[in-house]
Every structure is written in structure tokens, then in C-alpha cells.
Amino acid sequence: MTRTETPMQKHELQQGIKDSIPIILGYLPLGFAFGVLANEAGMSILQATTMSILCFTGAGQYVAIGIIQAGGAIFTIIMANVLLNLRYLLFSTSLVPYLKGHVPTTLGSLLSYGLTDETYAVAMNRYQEHAPTASYMAGLNLSAHLGWIASTLLGAVLGGYIGNTDHLGLDFALPAMYTCLLIFMLKDKSDVIVALASAFFCLLIGYLMPDAMENMFNIIIATVIAASLGVLISERD
Amino acid sequence: MSGTSIWLMLIGVSLVSLLPRILPVALFSRFDFPKPLKRWLAFVAPAVLGALTTLSVLAPEGDINISLNNRYIWAFLPTLLVAIKTRSLFYSLLMGIIIMALLYNFI
Known part of the structure; x- marks a missing residue:
């Protein structure tokens, strides 16, 4: 295979991006709320956004805010995140048999940074019928990650101006996605x-x-x- | 918490979120898992989704809330039906979001 992009790779990348849309819809209110809360807890816009870039762990980031507000220590935040993120060991390990022979190990490992409950659920669903590709992983994981970063930034910047977004019903985007993916998995x-x-x-x-x-x-x-x-x-x- | 402490916290949290995700793929890809382990791993996804779906509907705010005033349960039922009938992520999501918006605004 050459280094240039083949039509196949382009198609896989697009499919990954397309499959990330429901995830991004679900991340919007969550990332936004994180941005708002982080700001209230004393984090700058840069710090809140950097946290979403580097950590990309919804629950872990919320816990960090909670502990900061309660006056807790850095060590407490990190230990809480160790426990929270242990489930990814299981997710990542269960992906190995699928990725093997299809996605180069180094690339697969790097792209696994974008592994979350949501991208895992969508990817596993896709891999039941289609072989994984690095392009698909990149499309799915990077778009979802970008959605998370962008919504955090929006929340941190606009937090004070926009009120409650509950009435939009977006709170149910992720539960609806889980429900449907669960049906697919059975x-x-x-x-x-x-x-x-x-x-x-x-x-x-x-x-x-x-x-x-x-x-x-x-x-x-x-x-x-x-x-x-x-x-x-x-x-x- | 001071600015410096927040940056330190950020680095620590990013390390403990990064490692459990990339290490299994990085380390285990060179091995061939034994068949029983592969069979076990194949059930991880349905199990995880069963747990995530349940918690997202029955404990939407973090605490278990199995009661009639949990809106998520009311939004879940039609969404489940649509998911089974259409097998479409798009329509399931649409149904879920619309029902949830209606519940918030009118009930």
C-alpha cells in the first residue's frame, strides 16, 4: 500500500466520522456542562480545554471538578481517575482480537487514546460486520474527541451567557445511543x-x-x- | 487549587486515562489469545452495553432512581421500541431526544 490516501481509506474515514455524529450530539451537553463547571471551579478556559484534550474522560473530568470544589488533593483526583479508567483496560483488551491483522499495532495503540464508553460501543458494533481499519478508528475517535473538546471550549467561554439546556432533550442522546447499540449487539x-x-x-x-x-x-x-x-x-x- | 496544582493534576489524570486505553492494544497485539479467553472477550461488549444502558436510564444522575418520575425511563421505552423496529441509530436517537424534550417542556 502506498502512503497516499486510497478511495477505500477515504470511505472508511468518512464512515467513522459519520458514525461519530450521534456521539457528538450526546457529548455536546456533557462537554458544555463540563466547561461551565470547570470555569466555576476556578479553571481557566485554557485549562478546561486542555483537560478535555489530554484526558478525554467525561466521568473522570467531572469527578476532578467535584474534588477540586470540595477542596480535595491532587492525589485524590488521580486515584479516583485510576479507578474510573480501569474499565478501559477491559475495553481495550477486548478490541485486540478484532484489530489484530487489520490495524498496525503502533497506530492502533495511539488511536485507542480516543477509546471511551461511546466510541467503544459504536466501534464494536461496526466490527461485528466490517473489519476494523485505522482510517475508521481515526474518523470515529478523533471526531468524537474533537466534539468533546469543542463543546468544552464553548461551555467554558459561553457558560455565563447560556442558561439551562435541559429542555433540548439532548440529555437522552447517549442513553438512546446505548439502547440502540445494545439491540444491535444481541x-x-x-x-x-x-x-x-x-x-x-x-x-x-x-x-x-x-x-x-x-x-x-x-x-x-x-x-x-x-x-x-x-x-x-x-x-x- | 492554584494554577500550578491544576496543571499537575491535568498531567496526572491524563496519564492514568491514557495508559489503560493504549497499553492493552500496544502490549497484547503480538500475542494470540487462547480460545476460551477470546470467547470470554466476545461477551464483554454485550455485557458493557447492558450495564451502560441500564445505568444511563435507571441512574441518570448517578444515583439509582427506579420510579415513575424518572423521565429517562419514559424516554427509554419508545426508544427501545424504535430501535427494535427500525434497527436505525438515527431514528432511535431522534425518538429519544424528541420524547425527552417533550417530557422536559410539558410535564
Whole structure:
């Protein structure tokens, strides 16, 4: 393959960008709100935007703001983020068998910086039918990341001027996206059982241990239990 | 928190968000996972989506809220129907956002 862009690569890039649109819609209110809150917590526009560029971890960034406002230490913020981001170890590992042989390791690793709950869900859905490509990953992850950065910047700059955006209904963009991607993911009965089990356990764990809700450990534990259950009940290879 | 502390915090948080995402792809790509592990990993996505969907609807503000006044549950039901019927992300999203906007403005 030459270094110039082939029509195939262009198509994959465009597909990735197209698939990022629902994610960006969902990020708009979240990134915007982060920008506003970061500003209120004493971060400059530059710092708030840089955080969205470097960290790209919605929940982690919100937690950081909360801890700053509560007068907490840097160490507390970093430890909270270690726990919050552990689930990405699981996501990233589960992507490896798909990427292998299709996306060069170095490029794949770098593009995995754009891995979030949302880009993971969309990409896994795509990889069920289509082989991954670096162009697709770039289109999806970089656009989603840009959307996050832009909405943060908007929030940090305009925060004071624009009031509540709840009435636009955008709060439901990400839940709606998860719902639809979940439906796409259910290929047979064992997937349905796994998804239901995971739903049940993440609620149960969250109910019994509210701390686990906050650091999203309930997602990790529920996923580990449900995926193991899947292996036990499934006949497929 | 002072400006310098915020910058330090930014660097720390970016490192702990970056590493768990890129390390597995960077390190494990050279190995061939054993078959049982591959089977297990194939169930990670449906499990994660089951958990994320549930939490985003039943704990939208961070705390579990299973009650009639949780708007997300009301928006979820028609969205689920549209997702099953149309299998279209676009229409599911459209339905979800419109219902949510209606709920906010009129109820």
C-alpha cells in the first residue's frame, strides 16, 4: 500500500466520522456542562480545554471538578481517575482480537487514546460486520474527541451567557445511543442473557455499594460476571 | 487549587486515562489469545452495553432512581421500541431526544 490516501481509506474515514455524529450530539451537553463547571471551579478556559484534550474522560473530568470544589488533593483526583479508567483496560483488551491483522499495532495503540464508553460501543458494533481499519478508528475517535473538546471550549467561554439546556432533550442522546447499540449487539440468546445479567449485577452492586457506582466499578464487576456466564451458557465458538 | 496544582493534576489524570486505553492494544497485539479467553472477550461488549444502558436510564444522575418520575425511563421505552423496529441509530436517537424534550417542556 502506498502512503497516499486510497478511495477505500477515504470511505472508511468518512464512515467513522459519520458514525461519530450521534456521539457528538450526546457529548455536546456533557462537554458544555463540563466547561461551565470547570470555569466555576476556578479553571481557566485554557485549562478546561486542555483537560478535555489530554484526558478525554467525561466521568473522570467531572469527578476532578467535584474534588477540586470540595477542596480535595491532587492525589485524590488521580486515584479516583485510576479507578474510573480501569474499565478501559477491559475495553481495550477486548478490541485486540478484532484489530489484530487489520490495524498496525503502533497506530492502533495511539488511536485507542480516543477509546471511551461511546466510541467503544459504536466501534464494536461496526466490527461485528466490517473489519476494523485505522482510517475508521481515526474518523470515529478523533471526531468524537474533537466534539468533546469543542463543546468544552464553548461551555467554558459561553457558560455565563447560556442558561439551562435541559429542555433540548439532548440529555437522552447517549442513553438512546446505548439502547440502540445494545439491540444491535444481541445476536443470539446468550447475548441477551449476558446483557440482562450485566444489567442486573451492575444495579445490584451499585445498590449494595454506592461507592462502586461512583467509580464505575460496578460496570467492571458486572461485565466480568456476565461475560463469564456467557462462556458457560453459550454453544458458539 | 492554584494554577500550578491544576496543571499537575491535568498531567496526572491524563496519564492514568491514557495508559489503560493504549497499553492493552500496544502490549497484547503480538500475542494470540487462547480460545476460551477470546470467547470470554466476545461477551464483554454485550455485557458493557447492558450495564451502560441500564445505568444511563435507571441512574441518570448517578444515583439509582427506579420510579415513575424518572423521565429517562419514559424516554427509554419508545426508544427501545424504535430501535427494535427500525434497527436505525438515527431514528432511535431522534425518538429519544424528541420524547425527552417533550417530557422536559410539558410535564
